Amino acid sequence: xxxxxxxxxxxxxxxxxxxxxxxxxxxxxxxxxxxxxxxxxxxxxxxxxxxxxxxxxxxxxxxxxxxxxxxxxxxxxxxxxxxxxxxxxxxxxxxxxxxxxxxxxxxxxxxxxxxxxxxxxxxxxxxxxxxxxxxxxxxxxxxxxxxxxxxxxxxxxxxxxxxxxxxxxxxxxxxxxxxxxxxxxxxxxxxxxxxxxxxxxxxxxxxxxxxxxxxxxxxxxxxxxxxxxxxxxxxxxxxxxxxxxxx
Ligand code: HEM
Numbered sequence: 706x707x708x709x710x711x712x713x714x715x716x717x718x719x720x721x722x723x724x725x726x727x728x729x730x731x732x733x734x735x736x737x738x739x740x741x742x743x744x745x746x747x748x749x750x751x752x753x754x755x756x757x758x759x760x761x762x763x764x765x766x767x768x769x770x771x772x773x774x775x776x777x778x779x780x781x782x783x784x785x786x787x788x789x790x791x792x793x794x795x796x797x798x799x800x801x802x803x804x805x806x807x808x809x810x811x812x813x814x815x816x817x818x819x820x821x822x823x824x825x826x827x828x829x830x831x832x833x834x835x836x837x838x839x840x841x842x843x844x845x846x847x848x849x850x851x852x853x854x855x856x857x858x859x860x861x862x863x864x865x866x867x868x869x870x871x872x873x874x875x876x877x878x879x880x881x882x883x884x885x886x887x888x889x890x891x892x893x894x895x896x897x898x899x900x901x902x903x904x905x906x907x908x909x910x911x912x913x914x915x916x917x918x919x920x921x922x923x924x925x926x927x928x929x930x931x932x933x934x935x936x937x938x939x940x941x942x943x944x945x946x947x948x949x950x951x952x
Contacts, residue, residue, distance in 0.1 A: 729806055770915065771806075
C-alpha cells in the first residue's frame with residue numbers, strides 16, 4: 706500500500722482530529738501541571754507569589770497570541786499548499802479543523818487568567834477586599850488587568866455552542882473584542898514593568914503583527930478570496946484578476 710506523509714496528514718486531521726484536539730488540550734494543560742508540581746514540592750523559588758503571578762500572567766498572553774494566530778495560519782497554509790502544488794490542503798475547508806484549536810487556546814487563556822486573578826486576590830491580598838480596592842487605586846495597572854479579565858470572561862461564557870447559535874451575528878461582534886483585549890493585556894504588562902524585558906518586546910511585536918494582518922485585510926490591502934455571497938472561498942477557486950494578494 707502506498708502511504709506517504711500527505712496521506713498520513715490528511716488521515717490525522719480529517720479522521721482523527723478528535724485525538725489531535727485532545728493532544729492540544731493536554732499540551733495546554735502541561736504548564737498548569739508543572740506549576741502544581743512545583744507548588745506541591747515547594748519549588749516555586751524564593752518568592753513564590755511573584756513566580757506564580759509571573760507565570761500565570763505570561764500564559765494568558767501566550768494563549769491569546771496563539772488564539773490570534775489561528776486564522777492567518779489557516780489561510781496561509783492553504784495558500785502554501787496551492788503554491789507548492791501539494792496534493793492535499795489547497796482548499797480552506799481542508800484546514801477547518803485548525804479553527805477548533807482557536808476555541809481551545811482562547812479558553813485556556815481565560816483559564817490561566819482565572820489562576821492569575823486567584824493568585825492575586827487569594828495569595829497576595831488574602832481575600833481582603835478593602836486592601837484590594839486600595840491597591841487598585843494605588844496601582845491603576847491592576848484596573849486594566851480587571852477590565853481585560855472581564856472581557857475574557859464575557860468571551861468565555863459566550864463560547865458555548867448554545868450561545869453561539871443564539872447570538873448569531875452578535876457573537877462575532879463580541880468575539881472581535883479579542884483585538885482591544887490583546888492591547889489592554891499588553892498595556893497592563895508595560896505599565897507594571899520596571900524594566901523592558903525581552904518577553905514584553907516579543908509579545909508586543911507578535912501582537913502588533915497579528916493585528917496589522919487584520920488591518921490589512923479590513924482595508925483590502927491584503928485580499929481574501931470571497932464568493933458572490935461574501936463567503937471566504939478555497940484557493941482552488943479562480944481568483945478575480947483585480948485581487949492582489951491571496952491570504
Ligand atoms: C486577564 C488579563 C491579564 C493579563 C494578560 C495579565 C498579565 C500579567 C503579566 C504578564 C504580568 C507580569 C508578570 C511578570 O513578568 O512579573 C502581570 C502581573 C500582575 N498582574 Fe496581571 N494580567 C491580567 C489580569 C490581571 C488581573 C485581573 C489582576 C488583578 C485583579 C492582575 C494583577 C497583577 C499583579 C498584581 C501583577 C504583579 C505586579 C507586580 O509585579 O507587582 N492582572 N500580569
